[in-house]
Amino acid sequence: MKAEGKVWRYGDNVDTDVIIPARYLNSFDPKELASHCMVDIDETFAKEVKAGDIMVGGKNFGCGSSREHAPIAIKASGVPVVVAASFARIFYRNGINIGLPLLEIGDDVEKIKANDVLRIDTSEGTIEDLTTGDTFKAHPLPGFVQDIAKAGGLIPYIKAKKK
């Protein structure tokens, strides 16, 4: 998948409680979740995010609760891919499982600033910062996890395997 969009930049340890606070977990409708995404640390995100915009975080992105509502809220906001130094493991699994590509690039992430425009090829794992001219390469997904990502998530992958 190819994506090009403006960066919403967040710091280290962005937890799933701020991605989607528990008070909104009385629904699992993706649009409803998206309307509250990031609200506790950034009130502007849900209002101003445009389809194709890219979320960039620091270390341990998505730590905390296992709520899949978090990557769902990001995906339903129109964000096609999240880039971070590292991801918390349950969030990482959840992203792969719902077909939200997550690219891990380590400390290189510090070179990406808010409002930069990134061009990303998720199948190649390449990231180009069109604002600064920097290019980055993401750590590749291991083994059959790549197949899950290619299938668009775990459910399509399992269904294809069943056939």
Add this chain to the structure above:
Amino acid sequence: MGMNMSEKILARHAGLDSVEAGQLITCKLDMVLANDITAPPAIKEFEKIGGNVFDPAKIALVPDHFTPNKDMKTAELTKIVRDFAREQKIVHYFEVGHDAGIEHVILPEQGLVGPGMLTIGADSHTCTYGAVNGFSTGVGTTDLAVALATGEAWFKVPSAIQVVLRGQKPKDVGGKDVILTLIGMIGVDGALYQTLEFTGEGVASLGMDDRFTIANMAIEAGAKNGIFPFDDKTRVYLEERIKDYEPVSSDADAKYARTVEIDLSALRPVVAFPHLPGNTKRVMDIKEPIPIQQVVLGSCTNGRIEDLAAAAEIFANHKVHPDVRCIVIPGSQRVYLDAMARGYIRTFVKAGCAVSTPTCGPCMGGHMGILTKGERCVSTTNRNFVGRMGHIESEIYLAGPQVAAASAILGRIAEPKEVE
């Protein structure tokens, strides 16, 4: 090459003689768990696959987060779980009241998880069952949906951090102080994608409820799971709860990514300052008094009988400070009954605590004690993230039950020994 405890459990469930860190494997699961927040979307995904669940006796559904239901939307979520449980004839569905409670309190309590067993749960604190020598880890709803259908999940075998516990803990220190100290040492991503394996002669001095607290918060260091060795205390705890189990122990030449040592005898009571569980500080090192308005005693981290016992001992003949609301939430109906039989509930109510029915309640800002702007809470729960218990300008200080009780009495963050 030898294997550690987690590798042995994963190998056994993958049908392999051995596994090593980094290997991708598919495992058969012994128990699959979800709650009232995570089960409904998992059920929706499960329906896309279709058919029946893999084994109605190996699934636990526990409506505990927004229960007793706080509004119509959450009542609808629980109804989805209840209807699914009936339709699929799920054996371990835990209706509010009855013999239910908080998921990670009741599963070990009722012997549904045990040594050598492999469990996944759509809740990050599923890692709690490492306390009884099992491998357990949290997943999201899609993994859960696939597990409901197939009884299997994929894993990347984690590398391991060996946490060597030395010495004996002082009386005013509990499991919470141990795990908060560790997270303070290694950081909230210090064990990212890894296993925390607890070992050393200090383990023997930790009661089972201390071990549950420690394993429960392995996720707060980013770990996939936390695991304890099987010993006499584990064996005694499991009597009359579970019959057939096969404990695991680490080989002498098992591989570890690194080793961390903690001298239990040198530990003092700690709190984690807002807004990360790794912002740990010893209470004795707090210079200016920190006044508080609320205390929460309970949760999957510290809602067990020994937690309530430790708090009740401090509350005896004391009153909750006039400026403080202290909310006590036994982790299960069995804990509640036990606490009643031992007189703790009377002690709490006489002290001025509000005692609630078992629920996750305020821990993730659900209900039963939400904070408003500028309020501070000392809580025995597991996360102090921004807005976790209510307003984004409220503050949560994580602590064990003894510090929580002492703080409730004194109206500020306090060490147990400060209560006369």
